[in-house]
Amino acid sequence: MIIERVVSDLLDSNMYLICENQRTIIVDPCIIDKKIFNVDYILLTHEHYDHISGVNYWKSKTGAKVIASEICAEKCIDSRKNLSRYFDSFCDIQTWLEGYVAPQVSDYECEVDLTFNKNCKIEWEGHSICIKECPGHSLGSCLIFLDDKFVFSGDSIFENMKTESGFPGGSRKAWREVGYPLVESLRDDYIVYPGHFKEFIFKDRYKNNK
Numbered sequence: 001m002i003i004e005r006v007v008s009d010l011l012d013s014n015m016y017l018i019c020e021n022q023r024t025i026i027v028d029p030c031i032i033d034k035k036i037f038n039v040d041y042i043l044l045t046h047e048h049y050d051h052i053s054g055v056n057y058w059k060s061k062t063g064a065k066v067i068a069s070e071i072c073a074e075k076c077i078d079s080r081k082n083l084s085r086y087f088d089s090f091c092d093i094q095t096w097l098e099g100y101v102a103p104q105v106s107d108y109e110c111e112v113d114l115t116f117n118k119n120c121k122i123e124w125e126g127h128s129i130c131i132k133e134c135p136g137h138s139l140g141s142c143l144i145f146l147d148d149k150f151v152f153s154g155d156s157i158f159e160n161m162k163t164e165s166g167f168p169g170g171s172r173k174a175w176r177e178v179g180y181p182l183v184e185s186l187r188d189d190y191i192v193y194p195g196h197f198k199e200f201i202f203k204d205r206y207k208n209n210k
Helices: 055-060 070-076 087-092 172-184
Strands: 001-009 013-020 021-027 039-043 065-069 114-116 118-122 127-133 142-146 152-153 191-192
Touching: 013 191, 039 055, 039 118, 065 070, 065 118, 065 127, 070 114, 114 118
Parallel strands: 021 039, 039 065, 065 114, 152 191
Antiparallel strands: 001 013, 013 021, 118 127, 127 142, 142 152
């Protein structure tokens, strides 16, 4: 199995390609000039525009099914709730990326094909995938577990940064009550593939992440 990270020009957010037996799963798609064949699923960690900007493009190219939580799906079809309408303002309040100039973005909407509440499990090319809701950064945020060994965390887990739950559509209460306890339950040996920056071993994360 190969996991490839692609960095988009939207807040340097990460898109991941999981490849096995010449089949592919895309996590948090952006638009890139690359041929990707045999895409079975597109998985979303959450609904913010910089993590869903390539959904319509890759759906039309590959016919793959998009999977996300019901809350994420509801926000993906509303440009106000996925923040594409306010993307320049959303970029302005980021404190970790200095000197970033937001590109011009039109209102964006996309549809999710398969939704779930709380969690979802799928088997794919001999691998087990479990997606669990992890609200806080946004109400539609999820963690995507691969083979109980890897986790694609979106913006819910970073190595040296606290999880931001104060953005529009986020919830500090949901983070305290649901998201944070889920994150703290993870084993130290998980390899985390975050929504920004490079992968890391979970035990090396920023400990005071409340």
